[in-house]
Amino acid sequence: MAYIEGHARDQALLLPPSVEDYVAADNPVRFIDAFVDDLDLGAAGFQRARPKATGRPGYDPADMLKLYLYGYLNRLRSSRRLAAEAGRNLELIWLLRGVRPDFRTIADFRRDNRGAFKAVFRAFVLLCRKLDLFGRELLAVDGTRLKAVNSRARNFSRERLARYLAATDARLERYLAELDQIDRGEDGAGTGRGEALAVKIARLREQRQASAALLGQLQASGEGQISLTDPDARLMVAHSKVTVGYNAQVAVDAKHSLIVEQHVTNACNDMGLLTPTAGAAMEVLGVERIDAVADMGYHSGDDIVACEAAGITPYIPRPHRGTATGNGLFPKERFRYDPVADAYHCPGGQVLDTRYASVTRGHLSVQYSSPAACAGCQIKARCTKGRWRRINRGEHEAVIERMAERLAKRPGILTIRKSTVEHPFGSIKQWMNQGAFLMRGLEKVRAEFSLTALAYNMRRAITLIGVLGLIRAVQA
Numbered sequence: 001m002a003y004i005e006g007h008a009r010d011q012a013l014l015l016p017p018s019v020e021d022y023v024a025a026d027n028p029v030r031f032i033d034a035f036v037d038d039l040d041l042g043a044a045g046f047q048r049a050r051p052k053a054t055g056r057p058g059y060d061p062a063d064m065l066k067l068y069l070y071g072y073l074n075r076l077r078s079s080r081r082l083a084a085e086a087g088r089n090l091e092l093i094w095l096l097r098g099v100r101p102d103f104r105t106i107a108d109f110r111r112d113n114r115g116a117f118k119a120v121f122r123a124f125v126l127l128c129r130k131l132d133l134f135g136r137e138l139l140a141v142d143g144t145r146l147k148a149v150n151s152r153a154r155n156f157s158r159e160r161l162a163r164y165l166a167a168t169d170a171r172l173e174r175y176l177a178e179l180d181q182i183d184r185g186e187d188g189a190g191t192g193r194g195e196a197l198a199v200k201i202a203r204l205r206e207q208r209q210a211s212a213a214l215l216g217q218l219q220a221s222g223e224g225q226i227s228l229t230d231p232d233a234r235l236m237v238a239h240s241k242v243t244v245g246y247n248a249q250v251a252v253d254a255k256h257s258l259i260v261e262q263h264v265t266n267a268c269n270d271m272g273l274l275t276p277t278a279g280a281a282m283e284v285l286g287v288e289r290i291d292a293v294a295d296m297g298y299h300s301g302d303d304i305v306a307c308e309a310a311g312i313t314p315y316i317p318r319p320h321r322g323t324a325t326g327n328g329l330f331p332k333e334r335f336r337y338d339p340v341a342d343a344y345h346c347p348g349g350q351v352l353d354t355r356y357a358s359v360t361r362g363h364l365s366v367q368y369s370s371p372a373a374c375a376g377c378q379i380k381a382r383c384t385k386g387r388w389r390r391i392n393r394g395e396h397e398a399v400i401e402r403m404a405e406r407l408a409k410r411p412g413i414l415t416i417r418k419s420t421v422e423h424p425f426g427s428i429k430q431w432m433n434q435g436a437f438l439m440r441g442l443e444k445v446r447a448e449f450s451l452t453a454l455a456y457n458m459r460r461a462i463t464l465i466g467v468l469g470l471i472r473a474v475q476a
């Protein structure tokens with residue numbers, strides 16, 4: 001059977017007469033064009049939003065922004081690849097009207113305007129709000145670790161440096177002793193070995209000096225770790241994977257899994273990040289109150305209290321922290337607090353009403369126990385390894401208990417959280433292949449992630465209402 005054949009390369013063809021004919025009415029580039037043309041780039045913070053009256057004309061920031069939006073939407077993020085595509089990709093030739101900036105100009109644009117991309121992301125979120133694509137009732141907040149331009153070998157913690165210095169000192173001592181032996185002629189090895197050792201010692205001393213300087217730098221800054229290629233990146237652990245990277249936080253609306261707010265930080269965990277992320281999302285959505293669900297990594301008394309004060313109703317499962325759970329003993333949830341008696345009822349049916357108050361890192365907590373009851377308890381082996389069990393009650397415990405009651409009445413909300421946040425993170429890392437940053441420094445990776453989140457939202461909105469619907473909304 002024959003194959004479908006192409007035409008001969010020297011055959012004269014009647015191609016469509018204009019580039020316009022190559023771009024269908026519902027091609028996403030038409031939306032990018034309309035969306036960027038509608039933006040106030042000066043207000044967003046883009047440089048040269050107004051052309052200079054004199055001098056050599058520069059590239060229009062609107063064209064450069066269109067190029068980046070197209071690139072992030074189509075897995076093209078490097079300036080070299082964008083420059084190459086601008087010259088051979090018909091959609092881009094249409095979008096930029098034949099303008100072909102070189103890769104340096106493209107890279108400089110992203111770097112120089114790094115503070116402005118968040119405003120473009122926000123403008124698209126406001127467009128989605130206008131189109132009623134947000135439910136504005138429930139946010140799923142989550143964070144993901146994205147790799148930085150920094151290998152693990154070029155990240156040093158104080159502990160790692162201290163270990164390295166101790167090991168280097170031991171090696172130096174060994175080499176010096178060996179060198180002494182050779183000098184005294186006790187060792188049978190010739191001068192060749194002595195020379196090799198001298199080189200090794202000199203190299204080790206150099207490395208030791210560099211490591212000691214890094215440790216000194218860490219001690220002076222108060223930081224716990226230092227990254228040499230990207231100084232802002234941090235060693236982070238997530239789901240047993242260790243990465244030198246950044247923590248990208250998103251607040252996703254549960255109605256259509258669209259990202260309402262995003263922010264990149266180098267905080268190594270998510271504690272304390274619920275209120276700022278959900279609070280900023282509330283502002284964009286224009287609501288006074290909202291529910292927010294997050295995983296147990298966000299469980300922090302201070303943050304839960306701050307959420308409630310900001311009009312956010314948090315839903316966070318309680319993590320099983322503490323030695324009791326680790327040792328297979330009764331978890332704290334098995335102990336019921338009685339506010340009238342100000343005491344705990346334990347699984348053995350006893351009342352723990354001996355109280356001891358203390359302040360740790362500025363937070364008051366009260367320890368409840370009953371040594372007498374524990375002394376004669378039949379199930380003590382399942383409760384404590386000590387002489388009696390103690391239950392700590394922090395100053396925010398009432399708020400945390402209220403949240404646990406809310407969560408017990410609405411268990412399905414945790415499944416909604418998972419499916420809502422997995423959509424953007426799965427798409428960004430797998431489909432869009434954007435699980436690692438290309439730039440260095442917190443400000444620059446924030447710009448990158450604004451473009452990534454914007455591209456995700458655009459793709460999602462196109463699926464929901466189509467290119468023509470979006471264009472009509474921009475032009476309305």
Ligand code: SF4
Nearest residue numbers: 346348374377383389
């Ligand atoms: S050991 Fe003490 S706290 Fe635990 S169940 Fe027995 S009496 Fe209650």
